[in-house]
Amino acid sequence: MKLLLVGEYREGRLLDTSAELFGFAAAIGGDASIFLVGSAEDVPAFSGALYLVDAGLYGEYNPEVHKQLLLKAVEEVNPDLIVFIHSSYGWDLAPRVAASLKVAQVSEVIGFADNAYEVGCCNAKMHRNVTPSTSKAVITIQAGAFPALQSEGTPLVKVLSTDVASTTEFLGYEPAEAKDVNLAKAEIVVSAGRGIGKKENIEVIRSLAKAFGGELGASRPVVDAGWIDHGHQVGSTGQTVAPKLYVACGISGSIQHLAGMKKSGFILAINKDKDAPIGEVADVLVVADVLQFVPALTAKLS
Amino acid sequence: MKILVCIKQVPDMESHFRPNGSATWFDESDLAFRMNEYDEYAVEEAVKLKEQLGGEPEITVLSIGPDRVIEAIKKALAIGCDRAVHINESAVASKEPWQIASIIAAYARSIQFDLVFTGMQSQDRGSAQVGVLVAELLGIPSTTTLVGFAYADGVVTATRELEGGVKGKVRLKTPALVTCQLGLNSPRYPTLPNIMKARKKEITTFQAGDLSSEPPLTGSSSFRHPEKKGSGVVLEGSVDELVEKVIVILKDKTAVLR
Numbered sequence: 001m002k003l004l005l006v007g008e009y010r011e012g013r014l015l016d017t018s019a020e021l022f023g024f025a026a027a028i029g030g031d032a033s034i035f036l037v038g039s040a041e042d043v044p045a046f047s048g049a050l051y052l053v054d055a056g057l058y059g060e061y062n063p064e065v066h067k068q069l070l071l072k073a074v075e076e077v078n079p080d081l082i083v084f085i086h087s088s089y090g091w092d093l094a095p096r097v098a099a100s101l102k103v104a105q106v107s108e109v110i111g112f113a114d115n116a117y118e119v120g121c122c123n124a125k126m127h128r129n130v131t132p133s134t135s136k137a138v139i140t141i142q143a144g145a146f147p148a149l150q151s152e153g154t155p156l157v158k159v160l161s162t163d164v165a166s167t168t169e170f171l172g173y174e175p176a177e178a179k180d181v182n183l184a185k186a187e188i189v190v191s192a193g194r195g196i197g198k199k200e201n202i203e204v205i206r207s208l209a210k211a212f213g214g215e216l217g218a219s220r221p222v223v224d225a226g227w228i229d230h231g232h233q234v235g236s237t238g239q240t241v242a243p244k245l246y247v248a249c250g251i252s253g254s255i256q257h258l259a260g261m262k263k264s265g266f267i268l269a270i271n272k273d274k275d276a277p278i279g280e281v282a283d284v285l286v287v288a289d290v291l292q293f294v295p296a297l298t299a300k301l302s
Numbered sequence: 303m304k305i306l307v308c309i310k311q312v313p314d315m316e317s318h319f320r321p322n323g324s325a326t327w328f329d330e331s332d333l334a335f336r337m338n339e340y341d342e343y344a345v346e347e348a349v350k351l352k353e354q355l356g357g358e359p360e361i362t363v364l365s366i367g368p369d370r371v372i373e374a375i376k377k378a379l380a381i382g383c384d385r386a387v388h389i390n391e392s393a394v395a396s397k398e399p400w401q402i403a404s405i406i407a408a409y410a411r412s413i414q415f416d417l418v419f420t421g422m423q424s425q426d427r428g429s430a431q432v433g434v435l436v437a438e439l440l441g442i443p444s445t446t447t448l449v450g451f452a453y454a455d456g457v458v459t460a461t462r463e464l465e466g467g468v469k470g471k472v473r474l475k476t477p478a479l480v481t482c483q484l485g486l487n488s489p490r491y492p493t494l495p496n497i498m499k500a501r502k503k504e505i506t507t508f509q510a511g512d513l514s515s516e517p518p519l520t521g522s523s524s525f526r527h528p529e530k531k532g533s534g535v536v537l538e539g540s541v542d543e544l545v546e547k548v549i550v551i552l553k554d555k556t557a558v559l560r
Binding site: 010011061063064086087088089091092094095096098099100102103104105106107108116119120121122123124125126127128129130131132133134167168169170171172173174175176177187188212220221223224226230236237238244245252265266267268273274275277279280281282283284285286287288292293296297300301 | 313315316318319325326327328399400403422423425426427428429430431434435438439443444445446447459461462463464465466467468469470471472473474475484485488518519520521522523524525526527528530533534535536537538541542544545548549551552555556557558559
């Protein structure tokens with residue numbers, strides 16, 4: 001199988017996720033080439049062909065132009081599979097390429113068998129297999145699903161260029177907001193999820209955090225709803241934590257949340273849904289109403 | 303100005319899911335459906351833009367599916383969309399992103415919308431493809447994962463959510479399509495007077511097969527509960543029993559309780 005891996009580059013440097021593309025390529029087997037909009041100064045160690053586009057000329061985010069350049073690499077490599085990371089870069093660019101080639105796209109792949117790709121669905125509560133029916137296919141792989149692999153060698157660099165006009169103008173980056181709550185250093189983090197029902201119930205979870213002597217965290221929906229500020233958010237767009245004890249209160253466990261807390265020493269989850277994906281990483285899943293169980297636990301600890 | 307908002311109706315994610323007979327997708331019986339959460343932000347952003355422009359834009363809300371999706375359409379109308387398109391497709395669950403996008407594009411091409419809003423993905427399928435595919439099929443610029451949106455004089459300034467809390471700012475000219483991330487705005491609830499007003503708004507019905515008959519590019523199988531990987535314990539019972547058990551376990555397994 002011939003693979004074309006799509007590397008990522010941001011704010012002047014190659015992103016570590018390229019190692020996951022190599023991990024996927026090694027797992028599925030086949031000849032891999034890479035496409036990268038980046039810089040000749042920062043290319044991955046690799047012993048195949050690298051189709052390089054100068055980000056200085058074409059921009060780090062410029063989807064119409066990146067698509068045309070990637071299609072040039074596709075023409076040269078004639079890959080069976082074009083592999084992106086399922087990220088803000090990958091899920092933005094992949095469908096454009098799939099549409100141009102009119103080939104199947106499978107999103108957020110976590111495994112494969114034969115010609116089928118395993119993906120999550122229904123907020124990661126369920127899985128299914130998706131089989132492309134076109135001879136070429138585009139996939140995006142879930143960040144963290146395939147082990148990172150440091151590749152070796154010096155790539156054979158082929159520089160690509162185009163005169164296609166841009167349809168979007170990239171204005172720049174906004175840095176992440178300063179974190180006023182340092183969850184990363186806490187030994188105990190007690191987090192509130194959507195299951196708490198309303199803003200006032202944050203206090204129920206805060207009381208448990210206090211009783212444990214820990215910090216208060218939250219899942220994304222709680223932050224989006226404005227129940228607590230972003231500084232408390234745990235997950236891939238918030239903070240990554242690994243406390244000795246993590247208590248997830250009414251958190252279903254999206255991939256993005258799990259990515260931010262699954263390395264915790266001990267995970268206690270409270271959820272009324274026995275099938276909630278948080279159960280996959282929890283050491284103990286208490287099937288109960290958060291608003292009944294948490295105050296009772298707090299009272300016992302105090 | 304003509305605005306299109308594409309919405310999907312999805313099951314409540316707290317439901318217990320069971321595979322259908324061929325295990326291609328879930329069995330719909332006993333499931334309660336609601337508007338895809340990402341799409342609520344798309345509807346809100348469109349209505350906010352209409353308000354910003356003094357009510358001038360006309361907002362069309364579109365949904366594909368059987369008659370049950372009219373409930374989601376009515377909610378969007380009650381929030382402030384002006385008219386609706388229901389694309390009837392009883393087998394919507396077997397339609398994959400390419401087919402859905404082809405149906406939407408076939409309709410949208412005839413109207414020439416200035417702006418199209420979609421959610422960045424659905425909660426059930428989660429492919430994050432349909433919005434971008436529609437833009438590609440229409441040949442208009444698009445950008446994804448919006449946590450900020452501004453519009454003035456035919457120019458959209460979008461703030462995209464990237465990884466690690468970083469954001470990227472992008473400018474694009476209309477006609478354009480944007481996909482909305484959670485947290486873009488604060489979706490309002492429909493008020494009773496607006497729900498009543500929405501009843502008089504027009505819902506036009508099309509048959510999906512009349513718009514597009516693109517074959518699927520993928521097949522789906524083995525819809526299932528994931529294999530349990532963890533060695534976790536599941537505790538059930540009365541709250542008092544559960545608290546006692548949890549305290550014993552925490553004392554035994556962690557160093558944080560003495």
